[in-house]
Amino acid sequence: MEDVSNEAVAAKVARTGTDAGPIAKQVIPPKPAARSAKVSLWRYLRLFRADLLSAQPAKLYRAWMAEFRTPFFRSYLVNQPDLVDTVLKQQPDAFPKSNRISEGLRPLLGNSVFLTNGEIWKRQRRIIDPAFEGGRLRQVYPAMYAAAEAAITRLSGQLAGMPDQPIEIEAETSHAAADVIFRTLFSIPIEHHVAQEVFDRFRAYQQSQPILNLAAFVPLPRWVPRFHRPATRQNAARIRALITDLTQRRMQAIDAGLAPDDLATKIMTTTDPETGEVFSTDDMVDQVAIFFLAGHETSASALAWALYLVALAPNWQDQIAKEASGLSLDSFANVSKLRVSRDVFREALRLYPPVPMMVRETTCPQQFRDRILPEGAQVVLSPWHLHRHTRLWDNPDGFDPGRWQTENGKTCQRDAYIPFSAGPRVCTGAGFAMIEGPLILSMILRRYRVTPVSGKEPVPVAHLTVRSKNGIWLRLTPLESDAQPERER
Template identity: 70%
Template sequence: MTPPKPTPRPDKVSLWRYMKLFRKDILSAQPQRLYRAWMAEFRTPFFRSYLINQPELIETVLKKRPDDFPKSNRISEGLRPLLGDSVFLTNGETWKRQRRIIDPAFEGGRLKDTFAAMHAAGQAAVDRLQPQAGTVVECEEITSHIAADVIFRTLFSVPIEHEVAAQVFDKFRSYQREQPILNLAAFVPLPKWLPRLHSRRTRKNANEIIKLIQHLTAGRAELIALGQAPDDLATKIMTTRDPETGHGFDTQEMVDQVAIFFLAGHETSASALAWTLYLMAMYPEWQDRLAGEAVSLDTPDFAVMSHLKLSRDVFREALRLYPPVPMMVREATCPERFRDRDVPKGAQIVISPWHLHRQERLWDRPDAFDPTRWETENGKTCQRNAYIPFSAGTRVCTGAGFAMIEGPLLLSMLLRHYRFELVEGQTPVPVAHLTVRSKDGIWLRVVER
């Protein structure tokens, strides 16, 4: 039994058919042959795209020459209403300055300080789930709630029950449902003066989220001025100065950064945890092993993370099979030549963790769920060269370390108290919205241990 993946499409479809499939579900639009190809070319009337699925090419784009391959504006158009000029969308010197201010908040020592907040969010989730024991639950909704709670507790020292935090969460869920990962700008080059084709609901939800974040940010600025701010991630970021310029974020910049922290820290974590719970339901023997390991949580301090090795391996494997961000798009700033093929200036370079993590020429049994693979030579080699759930190089996700504490910890806390079981006729089908989600949710029966 292997985890489900999208139904492969025919290798050849018309451009307009492909565009329709691509917008509806970016994963199922991809032909089966791409799981073996090192590189593939896609042509539209307006530009060319190249999917690269060879470690050496990916290393060139992400690690060796990242400045020559900035993030493509075609993808950012779909996220601009909410994320503005956040670190997720910017390029060049603006991005470098933003990272110099943000990165210190996520250094190893600071991550240790966030453990208590993560644990509190996990315990709150365990308590919330208790009345539902014995019933069938939709796991993506549950994990979204947990992940949002973690973000608010670590960023602003408030639980999800806080009035403003709860409103942000509700509005963001609406935004996520309305917003596809791509809009028309991904296929057609739109002039800068032409209004972007975002739905009225998308713009409304984005504006309301931004206003709520502005309220939280302004309140924190007042506490910082009074010397009464808690020592959390928001305070750290808002008080950090760029070592090169001496300036920190202004109010609008901070609002944009909080928006991406919420997106990256909530949306991606929720996706990863939900798919991990599904895999645990598919493989109950692994679920029981993790529940046994979770006994170490009797002493809930940061040192316990060193005892959650199985949980970490399982979570790492779930990130391989269901990477929350399935594709990343860069743009060639000058003519290139990849694999004896000319790549023109302005071409879109697509790097797909979804395909790379299942690359048939690299991984042993790429479609199989096997947490023990990380101890094998093949697994260790692929982890170095073909495993990028958080991207790689200078633009690697600044919250990668945060996520690799949060995921295994929350997973262990849930499995210590509950068993998750498959529901007949409810096989989730992965699709890509802002992250890899299930087409109709992930429905599992939760049973108290």
């Protein structure tokens, strides 16, 4: 963990006129060391493969815009808020998603909404979006709560046998987030054999690091074979086969009038209001794959980091435990009362955005600042750097959930905070995640005290999402049993 200098804290007080708190209590969680010097393209590729974040130069934390050239294309990382707004909100059709990033993900995600552009993407969103509207979230909340309860039961089982044994919390949050997806999407718990195999296979798929593919850096015609690792192809094929079986069974249940009213049924029975079409089996398999990636992997990452952050700042976990202790969280109406938990989860998403970079492509020349971006240029939007930008945020590397109640925090939330992207392509499940994360965080912290494990400080790395290189290890100590509301015992 890094130190905060007295000068940095004093500068914040001078700039904002607010009390930054006792210097000794400032919490600066782990951050990858950025490269400081220029490197060759091949050196950059090696660094990129090891970790997307530490491969980037330190100047990106203060630059409004930076250019990166290769023999094959130009790339521009953009941090200036009005330019980010142009790409995501004002002219999204002029900056479609780049196919370069999809090269490594297509074996699993196929033609999913995460990878498509234009009319295909618009059609997909017209069918998917109604399933995630506010009223629908209320309907699937009992399944979400059941998954959270199951996570607490698993933790209790582990601690019963070895109460002093550290727990690798990323594994637990991954399990919990996967359970949420399967219960809300297909009404089956993670213990179901199909759900468990998808979970295991996806973990193996992530470990094969499929995002770095030759075609991501060298433009290749579509007819040229893509050389993914055998393990990547095998795991992707098996995951898609399992999802296909689930989807076909659900279609049969829908035809028979026996399908549960969950997210899969809603999506599969929604017609495109413009064409009257519904998703085919192949369409649905593609979408379920990205629901699992976006809904499981990103939530698991953010929740694990949130637990680590409050382990470093015990006063915040005390506030979360106190806030949640008197609430019956099996009631959807009480989720809105988890204000402290929501601010902590929001701060975890700021410091460790699950998707650290998003890549768009220019469809025609564009002028950004004093540069002309040629057609086909890559425009990189980096939540990782934008969320820690030294010219935008007060105490950018510090863990401070209270910032969201300050003027600077409110301004940056509007202009420089994009953990779920923004504009038409904002993550469909953003509202879902902002219920799931604070709920599970609150349910864990009103039952357990979490403390960091000496000698096992996490090292953030980014492949598919921002995770810890060797996991996030915490000790969990049970709190008083009477912390739970009576009706939930």
